[in-house]
Amino acid sequence: MTEQPENSSPPKWADKLLKVFLPEDLAEELQGDMHEQFEVQVEEMGLTKAQWLYVWEVLRFCRPYFLKRKFKKNTNYSDPVSIFSLIMIRNYFKIALRHLWQNKAFTSINLLGLTIGTSCCLYMLLYIRSQYGYDEHHVAPQQLYRVTTEVTESGGQPFAMALTSPPIAKGLKEDFGEVAAVTRLFKDPGAERFLLKKENDAFYETKGYYADSSFFQLFNYRFIEGSPNRALNEPLTVVLSSKTAQKLFGSQAALNQSIKINNDLYRITGVYDDANVKSHINAHFIMSFKAGGMIEYLRTSNQWVGMNLVNTYIRLKPNTDAEKLQAKLSPFLERHAKEQLAQVGIRKALFLQPVTDVHLYSNLDSELEKNIEGTFIRTLLLIAILIQVMACINFMNMSTARSIGRAKEVGVRKVMGATRLSLAGRFVGESVLMVSLSILLALPLVWLLMPVLNSLLDAEISITLSLIGDLFAISGMLIVITGLLASIYPAFYLSAYQAIAVLKGNFQNRYNSLSIRKSLVVAQFVISVILLTGIIVITRQLNVFKNRDLGFEQTQKVIIPFTTKEASIHQVAFSNELRSSPAVKQVGGAAYYPCHWLGENMPLFYYPSANREKIGAGVWVNKIDENFLSTLHIPLIAGRNLAPADTNRQIIVNETTLREFAIPFKKAIGTRLFLEYQKIQEEYTIVGVVKDFNYRTLKEPLRPLMLKIAKPDQLKYLIADVDNVALDDFKEQISEKWRKLIPTIPFESTLLDDDIQQQYVAENTLLNIINSSAFIAFLIACLGLFGLATFTAEQRTKEVGIRKVLGASVSSLVALLSKEFLQLVGIAIIIAIPIAWYALNEWLKNFAYHIDLEWWMFALAGLLAIFIALATVSFQAIKAALVNPVKSLKSE
């Protein structure tokens, strides 16, 4: 071989031709063999012959086998594997899992954040979902409407209520062909509880309503016993919900049994199934409206303007336009009530409200139940979304921050032929995997925490079979939305890397990602700071409710209700018994007590002098006994107390009444006010003035009030002012006395301050939600910050090492590493304050008595945020600063 001349090579063109015939993967070895043979042949038979033979051999390579193989290669391997093929998806999962496993710290931070966020979201969405679908179980629910009333006193604000006057229902049925059926439901405002008695068994039950016999034609329930058709036709009949029937009769049949409700004997004509039925009515039992006495008077009343006491429901005929009907309601009222309206001097309007909307959107006066507020649902939804977004931000930041590691992977994949879309899909898939994992963790978490969460929201959600569908739907939705949200940005950011630049070690778009990352962190802290400010302000506002001087003493007051005649007979005896107890300082009685003020409102007039216009105002009325004021320590500032000898024409008023009627304080005693009603004029004389006290909720401004002396049977409540003794023991003692005196009726009592706090349940719930969501938001934000700080500390290990070697102190290094993050938090605070100020100001406007926003609340929130952020970041910073520089620098 060594003696071969340099030019003893096969013809170049033949070589090229050979390449045309050969499949690429075989070219090398075959050409090698050819050349080797050529060299042998040159030696054996000389150059020329060998060249001829070479060409001949090349031509013989032009064979179907090689051509076919070359062609087959083309179809098989240059066609890229689809990114959605099973192999690739399996590969994505494998790589994703490896990646997650490799970065355990970041995975757990991400997973923790996402799990917390998802649990939160999941529960809130379940709650929101449970608030929908009320009154959907009736036949054709979209045809059901409630008639509501708006009353405007002359010169006053319109006052919207859920109730109407009694004859309106009948009038609607008679006047309008499009109304298929009407019914009325009456909730006795004076009877919160009813005493149900079956033989010797007795207990108090709430939510007992009176209804017209047509009630079950409009509202459809499944009857377990009896039939809905004629259930309420006869007087003194009652239909029980299945729960109430269960309480009374257990598993025995209830139909045609008799029970005593308060003082009357009722016959049970039906039991309907109320399990899994959501309705804004939610009655425990429904009595026939034909109940005699005052109820019968109300039922047959012809008062078109006053007596706004009944719920009126109508069912429209199919294909009726409710709006058209509503337009006809004003002339309708004009037709029937013109005279009466003129007499009372108020304006009145009627509205139609879809029954299916009542639970979610209606918040009028005198609703049957406290309905959910739209703003509450929206706040909840907003918080759920914000928390989930914060968890997503963590995911995004963590992915982009750690992108340098991934960038190499992206580069290599691109070199291997991955398209940008397939890479983006991969990252999306990875985040969907994460979210799915977090849902898997969140489901049992939510299930475990359900009781706690329910108590926070004052809700009753349990994971039942009927909820599984919702749960799956919500989980699926969360996976898709969160998965996409968390991954869209990193996916496109990461997949945009240029393979060459990455593999060379250049990252052009680093700066870009850094600023986006920073803004995301700022966004997280904006949310956190807003929620934090929310906590401070709402807590302060609730403290106002709790601690504000209401104008009377609210502690150590025991309220004892008298719901039945049977009990009322013994009221005086029981009150004497109470007084004989050494712990009791005073016992007073009243028709209503503060915060339980359901009483009447009377339009009164005052004639300042002959030549001046009369002044009118609505005045709330309460009937009390002579001890009421001293029991509650309400100071009398002028005149005298009421005495048993007074008639109901002698009244005590509050200061607001004087202001409203512009009566000078000095002239107050002896001034007369008039009730003018259908040509009858009743005269009331002021005998005393009390200092203003908040007899209704602090959410409303104080209104005029008059107190009259009560007839003995009008005292629905006794209030005992008790010494500083243990109230539980005291209640036990008096219940003993009650049992001796009135053995047939169970004893009941409440505490005044508890009842007062009951009014602020909604606000307390809101505070609970804000509290816990702020906590969660902060936790997630801090997790994110912790992750980023860890990452930065890792990145700058060498820098820190060098600085340390050059003499930097630990404290200066910690400052260096923390400074950047604190700046972000600072910016977040600056952005958050105006937003928080606006939102909280709007919220506070809901309340008549509210705190003012002060600068220190925002400062406190900001300082807290900085402090928590600092604590989070400095942990990593200190750790990084304490590392021995030898360790961080020795490797290079």
Next chain:
Amino acid sequence: MGRPYLGEFEELVLLTVAVLEGGAYGVAIASELKKRTDRIISLSGVHIALYRLEEKGFVKSVLGGATNERGGRRKRLFNITALGKRTLDEMRDIRNELWTSIPKLSFS
């Protein structure tokens, strides 16, 4: 017969791979065959036979290291597999059986 078909030339190539014991590649096989059979052997024919044998699983191949000969191009070295050996054995057995079954007088 369950196993793939083995042509006459393929059988010769397979046998040569077995003979060369690890040193079998295109040129070596071709020259060995030329020496033993005195037929005109084309390199392309040998290669096709080798690749088909590989597809059928009778031989396996590795690319050898680069050498200074043949312009630095690598050789593909072929080795007989267990299946290849078994197949050769079977074929010889069949042939032997057939040979022994031939009535003696016809040949001699």
